Amino acid sequence: MRHAKIYWRAGKRVNGFTFGGNERMSKQTPFLMLLSALRSALFARVGVAALNLFLFAAFLPLAQAGHSWNGYHWARTANPFTLKLGDNVSPAWDSYLATTSSDWSISAVLDTTIVAGQANPKNCRPTAGKVQVCNSTYGNTGWLGVAQIWASGSHITQGTVKVNDTYFNTATYNTPAWRNLVMCQEVGHTLGLDHQDTNFNNANLGTCMDYTNDPATNQHPNQHDFDELALIYQHLDSTTTVGSAPTSQGQPPAMTDIDLSGPGQWGKLTRSSNGGRGELYELDFGGGHKVFTFVIWADGADRARSQ
DSSP states (O other): OOSOOOBOOTTEEETTEEEOSSOOBOTTOHHHHHHHHHHHHHHHHHHHHHHHHHHHHHHHHHHHOOOBSTTOEEOOSSSSEEEEEEEEOOHHHHHHHHHHHHHHTTSSSEEEEEEEOOSOTTTOOOOTTSEEEEEEOOOSOSEEEEEEEEEETTEEEEEEEEEEHHHHTSTTTOSHHHHHHHHHHHHHHHTTBOOSBOOSSSOOOSSTTBOOSOGGGOSSOOHHHHHHHHHHTSSOOSSOOSTTOOOOSOOOTHHHHSOOSSGGGSOEEEEEEGGGTEEEEEEEOSTTEEEEEEEEEOTTOOOOTTO
16 A cells, blocks of 8 residues: 545544544654644634645645555665665766755655666666666667666566667757756656656656656755655655565566567556657566666657557
8 A cells, every 4th residue: 555545524523533624634753643633623713614725725735635656665674765776887977977966865765876787787687775877879779768666566676767868969869958857867767756747848847757848947855746756755654675685576587587678578558648758668577576667768760669
C-alpha cells in the first residue's frame, strides 16, 4: 500500500473524533492525527465552516500532489534513505548529474549520492539497489532520454538512466536547460514519480517533471514533486531494495540480462502523449516482475521503433 487510504465521510466518527463532512483524513499519519485533535479542540470555538477552511489550507500541499507512478517505490526501513546514482557519464554531463542529485536531495524523505559507476555506458546495465546513469552517442534512435525501472511487486529494485548524445550534440538540445530537464526528469522517474503534465505546448509548471518545448523554467523539481515524494514514502517497509542489497524477490535472471536498447525490446506500449513524444513501455515477466521504460523522444526525430 502506497499510503494510508483517504476517506470522505459525512458524520463519520473515527478514533474518537466526529467529522462533519468533506474533511480529508488518514489514520496512519501522526500529522493528520494532530490535525484531527486540533479540529476537535477548535470545533466549539470557530464552527464548522471556519474549521473546514483551516483544514483545507493545512492539507492543500498534500491534496495537490498526485503524480505518483502507480505507487512504485524503493523498499526501505527508514526515512530519509539514500539512493546511489552510478556515475557513468562523461565530463560534459558531470555538472548536470551533480545538479540533479542535489535537487532531488532537497526531499525530506530521500537523498541521492553520486558514486562510481558500474556500467558500460554503451549498454548501461543495471546494478541491484542503485540507479546507473549513462550517456553515449546511441545513434539516431529517436529518443532523447530513457529511464528504465525494474520492479518486483510495487518495489523498485534497480534502475538506469540514459541520455543520447546523438541529439544532445546538436544545436537544438546542446543547452544547459535541455540537459538539466532531461537528466532531472529521468532520475525523477526512478524515484517513483510520473509527469505532472504531458503537454509540450502549454505553460510551464516550473518542474522538470513537466513536458515542454522550452525548458528554460523547467530545469529542476518543484514543491509539488517533493510533496508527492512525501506521500509515496510516508509508510515504511519491512525489507529494503536500496543500496547493495541483493535482488532477493525472485526476479527472473532474464530481467537483468535482456537487451533493452530499443522499442523492440521494451515490451508493450502502455501510454503515449503528444503524438508519441512521450511514451511508457512495460515488459512483463510474470509474477509481478516488470521492467518499465519511460521515453522522451526528440522533436521531429525519426523513431527507430523496430530496433
